[in-house]
Amino acid sequence: MGLFKRLKGSTAAQKRDQMVRQELERLESTQGRSRANSGSETRHRGASRMIRSMLSWLPGLGSPRQDTPTGERELLISRTRDAYRNHMMARAAVNRAATNVVGMGLTVRPNVDGESLGLSDDEADALNDELARGFRLWAEDPAECDIEAGLDFYMLQRLAFISALVSGDVFAMTPDDQRPGCLFGTKLQLIEAERVGNPLSDLHTPNEVDGVRTDRLGKPTHIRVCSGYPSDYTTSQQWKWYPIFGTQTGRRRILHLVNEKGRPGQTRGIPYLAPILEALQKLERFSQAELTAAVISAMFTVAIKHSPNDDADMAAGGPMWSEDSDDPNKPDRPVVSSSNDQPSDGDNLTLGEGAVWDLEEGAEPVTINPNRPNAQFDPFFVAIVKEMGAALEMPSEVLLMHFSTSYTAARAAFNQLWKFIKQRRHHLTVQFCQPTYELVIDELVARGRIQLPGYNDPVRRRAYTRGLWIGEPLGSLNEQVDARAATERIANGTSNEHIETMALHGEDWEDVHRDRAREIQRKRQDNVPVYVGGKVHSEEQASANADE
Numbered sequence: 001m002g003l004f005k006r007l008k009g010s011t012a013a014q015k016r017d018q019m020v021r022q023e024l025e026r027l028e029s030t031q032g033r034s035r036a037n038s039g040s041e042t043r044h045r046g047a048s049r050m051i052r053s054m055l056s057w058l059p060g061l062g063s064p065r066q067d068t069p070t071g072e073r074e075l076l077i078s079r080t081r082d083a084y085r086n087h088m089m090a091r092a093a094v095n096r097a098a099t100n101v102v103g104m105g106l107t108v109r110p111n112v113d114g115e116s117l118g119l120s121d122d123e124a125d126a127l128n129d130e131l132a133r134g135f136r137l138w139a140e141d142p143a144e145c146d147i148e149a150g151l152d153f154y155m156l157q158r159l160a161f162i163s164a165l166v167s168g169d170v171f172a173m174t175p176d177d178q179r180p181g182c183l184f185g186t187k188l189q190l191i192e193a194e195r196v197g198n199p200l201s202d203l204h205t206p207n208e209v210d211g212v213r214t215d216r217l218g219k220p221t222h223i224r225v226c227s228g229y230p231s232d233y234t235t236s237q238q239w240k241w242y243p244i245f246g247t248q249t250g251r252r253r254i255l256h257l258v259n260e261k262g263r264p265g266q267t268r269g270i271p272y273l274a275p276i277l278e279a280l281q282k283l284e285r286f287s288q289a290e291l292t293a294a295v296i297s298a299m300f301t302v303a304i305k306h307s308p309n310d311d312a313d314m315a316a317g318g319p320m321w322s323e324d325s326d327d328p329n330k331p332d333r334p335v336v337s338s339s340n341d342q343p344s345d346g347d348n349l350t351l352g353e354g355a356v357w358d359l360e361e362g363a364e365p366v367t368i369n370p371n372r373p374n375a376q377f378d379p380f381f382v383a384i385v386k387e388m389g390a391a392l393e394m395p396s397e398v399l400l401m402h403f404s405t406s407y408t409a410a411r412a413a414f415n416q417l418w419k420f421i422k423q424r425r426h427h428l429t430v431q432f433c434q435p436t437y438e439l440v441i442d443e444l445v446a447r448g449r450i451q452l453p454g455y456n457d458p459v460r461r462r463a464y465t466r467g468l469w470i471g472e473p474l475g476s477l478n479e480q481v482d483a484r485a486a487t488e489r490i491a492n493g494t495s496n497e498h499i500e501t502m503a504l505h506g507e508d509w510e511d512v513h514r515d516r517a518r519e520i521q522r523k524r525q526d527n528v529p530v531y532v533g534g535k536v537h538s539e540e541q542a543s544a545n546a547d548e
Contacts, residue, residue, distance in 0.1 A: 016060065023049065036077050058459045064266040065209050070197070073270060077193060084166050085283045090273055092399055093392055098162050100417065101424045103472035105154020106433055107502055108135060113463035130512060135437060138184050147177065156188055160432055164257045167193035168269035171223060172255040172432065173242070174439055179350040185445050188436065193225045199239050210257035220244055220267065221502045223254060242364050252439060257431045269512065276388045294373050315528065319339040393420040418474050429469045438465045
């Protein structure tokens with residue numbers, strides 16, 4: 001099999017080289033080149049095959065499958081995981097993205113389409129509250145939502161998001177596992193990327209690539225899952241095809257969270273750090289080398305060469321200075337020496353904190369010039385991190401958690417990061433959160449815990465399961481300014497108190513409102529001043545405003 005691939009690859013390379021030679025011969029025979037092409041034989045200099053800088057850049061056109069073959073994708077995954085474990089900047093990039101995008105988890109606010117369902121505003125609000133309570137029963141209990149009963153739904157969001165960033169994608173099976181003491185049977189079981197694929201004995205086919213089977217239109221229909229890990233032979237190695245959608249009900253049985261699809265027809269994702277792995281490895285080695293050099297230069301080591309008289313004194317068995325000597329030339333620490341009976345330290349000299357070397361006769365000490373820390377290290381390091389941040393759509397200030405520029409520059413960095421966060425949250429919502437929410441509502445209706453008339457109708461089901469997914473706010477550089485901005489958004493109708501409350505701290509406005517109403521009532525009962533809008537608001541003023 002390997003010989004066949006090598007022969008096939010060499011044949012393709014020969015054909016490509018032959019085409020290049022034919023094209024060069026054609027260009028050489030061309031006469032009367034236009035001035036518009038001055039300096040290049042093509043209209044686009046980027047397409048030139050003659051310019052020295054472009055001469056060796058001849059990548060081939062390939063399908064999504066060819067451009068990311070299985071071997072390369074698996075190597076990218078293994079290198080990204082190693083970088084995430086051991087490289088500081090790699091771990092910072094992934095964790096920073098997860099913390100900003102997911103945080104404590106995206107929270108759903110049910111938003112049924114009351115108009116299409118024929119519900120009044122009060123009825124729609126009541127139904128939204130009922131759906132939110134039902135979903136919280138499932139999402140906040142690890143025993144209800146996690147097949148391993150260890151993480152709640154919001155923690156599963158973060159784990160799935162990190163897995164998709166590091167491995168390129170992650171799968172989630174949705175088995176129905178009713179357990180004693182549990183209210184729900186719907187569970188989530190995360191499947192790592194390498195467990196979905198083909199056994200070594202099976203080749204790819206036009207409709208089966210990297211463990212994903214597609215129909216004639218390219219829609220994924222099945223995935224092939226290993227019961228264990230292909231690289232861990234202590235686990236089971238049984239491969240089985242699982243349908244993504246139920247054959248009778250169309251129920252979503254498998255979710256697929258992809259880091260990001262870069263091309264139409266791409267079935268598997270590639271790791272988030274793939275474009276910067278080379279630079280990341282070199283930067284890590286450079287950083288470790290500078291750190292090691294700084295440690296070595298900080299080790300003050302003295303090498304002392306004995307004179308013949310000193311050797312005679314040492315051979316006599318007496319110290320060169322007695323312990324009670326007042327000689328100003330007496331050293332602060334004893335001199336390490338060697339004798340004929342013991343091997344010399346000259347064959348095994350190591351640097352140490354305040355170490356003293358005793359050199360043999362004729363050996364010359366070497367002066368080490370401590371030139372660390374390197375003054376150019378930080379500017380160079382930051383410059384490379386800026387390039388990485390541009391590739392990852394994350395400002396370098398956020399990657400390094402260092403904001404030393406002006407308020408305007410920091411605000412601009414936050415605004416750019418916010419675009420990245422919104423885009424990634426949308427992916428997480430569409431591919432993971434919303435399908436999970438719909439599965440839970442399906443079970444609530446099937447068990448009769450919530451009455452939704454006409455739920456079997458796909459149109460009405462879509463209206464019932466609408467929801468807004470809101471994450472944590474990005475953060476505030478000036479809370480007073482942001483509070484005024486939120487007030488203005490509510491006043492001009494571009495937002496409401498529900499959205500602003502959930503965006504601020506993830507709490508439901510109804511809960512906050514009820515707690516606030518109880519607090520105001522208690523304060524009035526105890527004759528405690530109530531502050532509204534920064535002013536004391538008495539009960540008499542409230543009655544007067546109501547009469548007006």
